[in-house]
Amino acid sequence: MPALNMCSVLFVGGGQREMGEEESGFVDMEWCLALPKIELHAHLNGSVRDATLLELAKDLGNKGVLVFSDVEHVIKKSDRSLAECFKLFDLIHIITTDHATVSRITKEVVEDFAAENVVYLELRTTPKTNETIGMTKSSYVEAVMKGLRAVETVEVVLSPCASTLEPEPSTSVNDASTKKKQGRIFVCLLLSIDRRETTASAMETVQLALKMRNQGVVGLDLSGNPITGDWITFLPALSCAREQGLPITLHCGEVRNPKEIKAMLEFCPERIGHACCLEDEEWKMLKSLNIPVEICLTSNVRTNSISSLHDHHFDDLYRVNHPLILCTDDVGIFSTSLSHEYYLAASTFGLSKAQMFELSRGAIRHIFAQDGVKAFLNEVFDSAQTGLLWRK
Ligand code: 5GP
Secondary structure, eight states, X not given: OOOOOGGGEEEETTEEEETTOEEOOOOOXXXXXXXXXXXXXXXXXXXXXXXXXXXXXXXXXXXXXXXXXXXXXXXXXXXXXXXXXXXXXXXXXXXXXXXXHHHHHHHHHHHHHHHTTEEEEEXXXXXXXXXXXXXXXHHHHHHHHHHHHTOOSSEEEEOOBTTOSSOOOOEEOSOTTOTTOOSEEEEEEEEEXXXXXXXXXXXXXXXXXXXXXXXXXXXXXXXXXXXXXXXXXXXXXXXXXHHTTOOEEEEEOSSOOXXXXXXXXXXXXXXXXXXXXXXXXXXXXXXXXXXXXXXXHHHHHHTTSSSOGGXXXXXXXXXXXXXXXXXXXXXXXXXXXXXXXXHHHHXXXXXXXXXXXXXXXXXXXXXXXXXXXXXXXXXXXXXXXXXXXXXX
16 A cells, blocks of 8 residues: 555544545455455364365275275265264264374365465364374374474464463464465464263363463364263363363354253353354343354354354344354365355345454454464454455
């Protein structure tokens, strides 16, 4: 932008523009791709490329571990109920859970998010054990870290958790000088507790997260099949994390379960995911507690948690200014992308470019990384603003 003189600058809706510039047209997919974005709800094993899954499944078929023709159609199917998604996750875990493959899918997932202009990614994954191949929860997360170091297309910056006692600088983890690299992505990890786990196993994940909070682990997630397990099983581990200042996000209200939803809201997590099946009283509670909601439009409609996009609670939450963040959940499982989720929100709910820009920037307030990262991300949005919102 040329040097500004005070008379020629207009301030509009928090934005800044020069005389002679007008607001540019409607939100389209190209604009959503160019928009800097922040992804706070993405499951590693739900974000694997279909092509990679098919290649790995074929390999295991050749080794006699599975019958490829039995799994090919399961991977290729696009419409799945919530129950079918969890069956697919079990299959994906058989296909991906060895150290080298975990590193490979991590690298690919980060490169895919960076390619669509995601500038900050909180990637969540459930640390897994497999004695037969010497995999511990800790070695699983190390394999994820190795995948981050292997990223080739973009500089990967790891940032410590906001609750880290000593401020630690964010650090590049891959070789930033390689000529192929374009841009920079901040990546942080959330360790997930699966609802099938025991209290002891959940506690092990919390201890691991606490140990790694200087190395890019910024929080915890509770996920897994919502009709399995009891909130009370995970409460001791989550309370322990809370006492140590580790931020928490919970999958909450994917199915009707008023007692659990109330208990989760009373715990007052830093964020929740989905919030599809809340009754009036729980809605009031969510709103009065002002808990930010990670919204996953495609996932909620595909899994029938919400009957249609037009009925999605995004609309209600957005109109009352409730904190919310657009996210993908599982780009692989639901064949979507974060840019597509932004496009869906704009086209379904009639939002302008300025509104979408502020929605994307607003996610910065809810990241779990240290404050220094927030300042950096705000600068990224400042420099993208003029080009995205105004045309000469
Ligand atoms: P992973 O943690 O293995 O990297 O990612 C896949 C896992 O994330 C699944 O096995 C499941 O536990 C969790 N997950 C992915 N998508 C969803 C979802 O939409 N709802 C819930 N509750 N859990 C999910």
